[in-house]
Amino acid sequence: MSTTTADEHHDDHHPSGIMRWITTTNHKDIGTLYLWFSFIMFFIGGFMALIIRTELFEPGMQFVDPQFFNSMTTMHAIVMIFGVVMPAFTGLANWLIPLMIGATDMALPRMNNWSFWILPFAFAMMLSTLFMDGGGPAGGWTLYPPLVLQTGDAFPFVIFAIHFMGMSSIMGAINVVATILNMRAPGMTLMKMPLFVWTWLITAYLLIAVMPVLAGGVTMLLTDKFFETSFFNAAGGGDPVLFQHIFWFFGHPEVYILILPSFGVISSIIPTFARKPLFGYSSMVYATASIAFLSFIVWAHHMFTVGMPLAGELFFMLATMLIAVPTGVKVFNWVCTMWRGAMTFETPMLFAIAFIILFTIGGFSGLMLAITPADFQYHDTYFVVAHFHYVLVPGSIFAIIAAVYYWLPKWTGHMYSEFWGKTHFWLSTIFVNITFFPMHFVGLAGMPRRIPDYALQFSDYNQIATIGAFGFGFAQIIFLGLVIATIRGGVKATDRVWEGAEGLEWTLSSPPPYHSFTTPPNVKGEWNWFTHQHYETVKTRS
Amino acid sequence: MINANRKSASKLFVVAIAMFGFGYALVPLYDLLCDITGLNGKSDTVTQQQQPVDFTVDESRTITVEFVTNLNQGMAWDFKPEIAKMQVHPGKAYQTSFFVNNKTMRSMVGQAVPSVAPYAAANHFIKTECFCFTDQLLEAGETMEMPVVFLINPALPEHVKTVTLSYTYFDVSNTADNKMINLKTI
Ligand code: HEM
Ligand SMILES: [Cu+2]
Numbered sequence: 001m002s003t004t005t006a007d008e009h010h011d012d013h014h015p016s017g018i019m020r021w022i023t024t025t026n027h028k029d030i031g032t033l034y035l036w037f038s039f040i041m042f043f044i045g046g047f048m049a050l051i052i053r054t055e056l057f058e059p060g061m062q063f064v065d066p067q068f069f070n071s072m073t074t075m076h077a078i079v080m081i082f083g084v085v086m087p088a089f090t091g092l093a094n095w096l097i098p099l100m101i102g103a104t105d106m107a108l109p110r111m112n113n114w115s116f117w118i119l120p121f122a123f124a125m126m127l128s129t130l131f132m133d134g135g136g137p138a139g140g141w142t143l144y145p146p147l148v149l150q151t152g153d154a155f156p157f158v159i160f161a162i163h164f165m166g167m168s169s170i171m172g173a174i175n176v177v178a179t180i181l182n183m184r185a186p187g188m189t190l191m192k193m194p195l196f197v198w199t200w201l202i203t204a205y206l207l208i209a210v211m212p213v214l215a216g217g218v219t220m221l222l223t224d225k226f227f228e229t230s231f232f233n234a235a236g237g238g239d240p241v242l243f244q245h246i247f248w249f250f251g252h253p254e255v256y257i258l259i260l261p262s263f264g265v266i267s268s269i270i271p272t273f274a275r276k277p278l279f280g281y282s283s284m285v286y287a288t289a290s291i292a293f294l295s296f297i298v299w300a301h302h303m304f305t306v307g308m309p310l311a312g313e314l315f316f317m318l319a320t321m322l323i324a325v326p327t328g329v330k331v332f333n334w335v336c337t338m339w340r341g342a343m344t345f346e347t348p349m350l351f352a353i354a355f356i357i358l359f360t361i362g363g364f365s366g367l368m369l370a371i372t373p374a375d376f377q378y379h380d381t382y383f384v385v386a387h388f389h390y391v392l393v394p395g396s397i398f399a400i401i402a403a404v405y406y407w408l409p410k411w412t413g414h415m416y417s418e419f420w421g422k423t424h425f426w427l428s429t430i431f432v433n434i435t436f437f438p439m440h441f442v443g444l445a446g447m448p449r450r451i452p453d454y455a456l457q458f459s460d461y462n463q464i465a466t467i468g469a470f471g472f473g474f475a476q477i478i479f480l481g482l483v484i485a486t487i488r489g490g491v492k493a494t495d496r497v498w499e500g501a502e503g504l505e506w507t508l509s510s511p512p513p514y515h516s517f518t519t520p521p522n523v524k525g526e527w528n529w530f531t532h533q534h535y536e537t538v539k540t541r542s
Numbered sequence: 543m544i545n546a547n548r549k550s551a552s553k554l555f556v557v558a559i560a561m562f563g564f565g566y567a568l569v570p571l572y573d574l575l576c577d578i579t580g581l582n583g584k585s586d587t588v589t590q591q592q593q594p595v596d597f598t599v600d601e602s603r604t605i606t607v608e609f610v611t612n613l614n615q616g617m618a619w620d621f622k623p624e625i626a627k628m629q630v631h632p633g634k635a636y637q638t639s640f641f642v643n644n645k646t647m648r649s650m651v652g653q654a655v656p657s658v659a660p661y662a663a664a665n666h667f668i669k670t671e672c673f674c675f676t677d678q679l680l681e682a683g684e685t686m687e688m689p690v691v692f693l694i695n696p697a698l699p700e701h702v703k704t705v706t707l708s709y710t711y712f713d714v715s716n717t718a719d720n721k722m723i724n725l726k727t728i
Binding site for chain 2: 107212309
């Protein structure tokens with residue numbers, strides 16, 4: 001997105017060409033780098049998904065050998081989680097948080113540069129393991145021992161790549177927290193911050209709390225394999241189940257790391273196109289905080305079948321179900337925001353509405369999985385695959401896409417093509433359901449996950465899912481084309497871009513100057529775009 | 543501002559490092575929890591040699607004890623119990639045997655890891671003699687009979703009628719301590 005150079009008036013000298021991107025400490029440049037990195041990884045991870053779906057088009061072994069198939073499921077997950085969703089959110093944070101809170105830049109610009117540039121190396125290392133002796137990791141992204149310890153030469157590279165990804169996201173998170181705590185414009189109290197900023201603040205704390213635990217867990221795997229420790233080796237007095245506890249102590253907060261920033265995105269978009277202030281701002285903040293808190297005490301719902309005492313099963317079942325309450329509060333507030341609003345359906349709004357509906361379906365299947373006795377049947381079947389794809393694809397990914405459509409005119413100074421945006425939306429929404437809805441049925445009927453072959457009776461639904469996956473994949477090429485076209489040119493965007501948009505980022509030019517707010521904006525007084533009071537002032541203004 | 547940022551960052555780095563430590567602290571915490579509850583079927587009474595205890599034998603209760611043997615992946619020994627199950631009274635000591643045979647052409651060291659199910663029985667299953675307290679060195683083709691002496695604490699919860707004692711044999715020939723043995727026997 002070279003358009004950020006459009007503003008040539010800044011006074012400090014900086015290198016041009018490739019060196020500009022390598023040495024940059026500018027939050028917009030780094031945001032752009034993160035977003036492009038994520039976009040590229042999205043196509044790599046998507047390509048892996050299509051290999052999986054191609055093999056599953058028919059029962060029997062068709063195209064790839066089982067070992068490679070399993071390394072595809074493993075790599076697809078690692079790429080999508082650590083390479084797509086997390087960097088995309090960090091990219092959005094970099095671009096938007098300083099603009100939203102009235103800061104010049106991120107708090108720690110040099111560290112910002114580091115936390116991005118570690119990532120391409122980490123993923124180059126991770127992806128290179130596919131070409132090593134013994135192939136890439138194939139034991140699933142959950143890296144359960146003892147299976148994962150059978151990985152060939154790739155094993156130490158996988159672990160170090162995960163270490164680097166972890167370091168990158170911890171540094172990114174520390175930067176976000178420092179920025180939000182120290183760099184807010186005068187008068188921007190915590191309870192005036194846009195929800196995107198709030199959800200990211202909470203996400204950043206989650207990251208700082210759990211990424212190191214994952215780093216510890218994978219380090220134990222490494223020493224078990226090479227230095228004769230026995231953390232997870234029963235022969236030496238260890239216990240493989242311990243790894244599952246450590247992993248999911250990280251893993252469950254991690255799934256909220258993957259969704260909380262999207263809650264912030266949706267909370268920004270819905271009020272704009274409903275032309276109403278967000279319903280229940282403070283309950284949104286408290287709901288986000290409760291979700292984050294609860295996410296630390298539900299991890300064992302991923303391990304109901306390992307053999308826990310009844311009290312443990314009950315505790316984790318009930319705690320998990322409790323999370324549905326604050327999540328429900330959020331969905332309720334979004335719907336109330338739209339209620340009787342003067343709605344229009346531009347592309348970001350379409351993606352946001354689809355998010356609300358489809359994410360809720362994922363939440364419901366999550367509740368079904370939370371029922372311990374039922375989970376004994378659902379666990380490790382395609383039903384779980386359906387659940388987490390509903391929360392992650394039309395959930396996190398749709399929110400990221402919605403965010404790109406919503407802020408792209410601000411970033412580039414050009415409007416995107418509404419026609420292609422809507423085409424992209426409808427194709428994505430139709431195909432995402434064709435892909436993932438049938439997985440509920442085969443899952444309930446007992447089709448296990450992570451297998452290259454399956455019983456004959458599952459064929460029909462698998463064929464439907466494969467067709468959907470290809471449709472969804474190709475629809476994303478439209479998105480790529482649209483983004484490139486919008487960067488290159490298009491109708492000039494206004495500063496406000498959207499009629500109903502509220503917030504500091506819309507007070508800057510489109511595209512914003514290279515250094516955002518050189519003099520901090522004054523947000524003192526009754527200025528608060530979330531209160532009804534402010535809504536009145538907007539109405540009188542327009 | 544810059545100072546405030548540095549301060550926030552260093553505080554947060556300390557939190558991150560502490561959480562790395564917390565990951566490791568989960569290991570002893572987990573062991574402790576398992577020991578108290580018998581959760582993973584591996585309480586001290588099962589994995590470590592206990593002194594014989596004099597309980598009053600409860601003739602009114604009969605418990606079925608099942609013996610299960612497993613081999614870890616790549617372990618090329620034969621391993622089976624003398625009998626598959628026996629009826630016992632809580633409080634009384636019993637003896638049974640297990641057999642292993644090293645089917646390979648080289649000497650190997652094996653380590654058996656015990657586990658008791660259901661987990662509620664783990665803390666009440668007491669072993670005064672077991673081959674799993676040490677590892678075994680078997681020459682190529684060698685067979686060994688290994689006794690186990692155990693008793694069940696009469697405090698075993700009422701609802702437990704069957705207790706399963708299972709062993710998994712691991713090949714530990716290549717761990718640091720045993721490499722020496724390997725070298726000597728080659
Ligand atoms: C109402 C909220 C939710 C509930 C009650 C819930 C519940 C569950 C349960 C019980 C499982 C374990 C199923 C099994 O393995 O047998 C599970 C798996 C999973 N969930 Fe959720 N979930 C919720 C929301 C989410 C969200 C928001 C995300 C991410 C954005 C998510 C991502 C995942 C993933 C990735 C897995 C599978 C992990 C794996 O085994 O690979 N869930 N969920
Ligand atoms: Cu979970």
